[in-house]
Amino acid sequence: MGRSPCCEKAHTNKGAWTKEEDQRLIAYIKAHGEGCWRSLPKAAGLLRCGKSCRLRWMNYLRPDLKRGNFTDGDDELIIKLHAMLGNKWSLIAGQLPGRTDNEIKNYWNTHIKRKLLSRGIDPQTHRPLSSGTGSAAAAAASGLTTSSTAGFPSPSPAPRPARPAIAIPPNVMFARPAPSEDGHSSSGGSTDAPRCPDLNLDLDLSVGPPCSPPKTPPAAASTPTSQQQQRTTAICLCYHLGVRSGEACSCKTASPAGFRFLRPLEEGQYI
DNA sequence: AACTTGATCAACCGCCTGAGA
């Protein structure tokens, strides 16, 4: 049916923001707070799309933003979070105070991808690049990713599904979404089906009860046990899912990474 | 010094979801 444009494009500026525009935006938000982005540009005297204002504020002007280099610890945290969440940059950014999704996304694409490749790890699957698949490594190194690491079939590409209700059945793993055929993981990776049942991420994530993680032999990597599945289920993301003191979450303490632990939902139970 | 190539990152675009009419 088509949609009206978010703003009158004929009368909006595009491209880099000027200092004056920044000052106007900052002054307006300081005075009136965030929100109502659509009407903000006019109210603030900016010839910008509301979306553009929001993006500028969120990604660059917000006072709580942390600028500067990522630490090694940040790197590792991003990698772990990406392994669990896939390209859910906003969720990942939520674990890194002062960082924006855009910044993390860029950092991933420019630094971490290469870092993982240099370690022989596929940045999309977080699994070792098999030595025999030189083409896979080459494709990955060139920015492409492959969909078929050994024993890791990818689902056929599908249009981005509707965002699932946050139901977390006991065996659902918080694993990164499997790559699509073309290797471009998208937000569509957020499926409601259990993902990567055979994926041993070996993330050393702090996981809490009910599991005390047994050291699993490497051979177990592709043959998950129910214990492993239970363990993975224990990773709690409820904080990010907006359930900060929700009934579904019984966790009391946060892990160093900020995770809490989730009681598996009963069948049909939703957060 | 001039040019080319690659890396970085701010910003845009299209799509989706949830709320409200």
Add this chain to the structure above:
DNA sequence: GTCTCAGGCGGTTGATCAAGT
């Protein structure tokens, strides 16, 4: 139940800068 709107997200683009030749 349907439609519209606003906000939000992830993917992609393009301008800019640095390094290399």
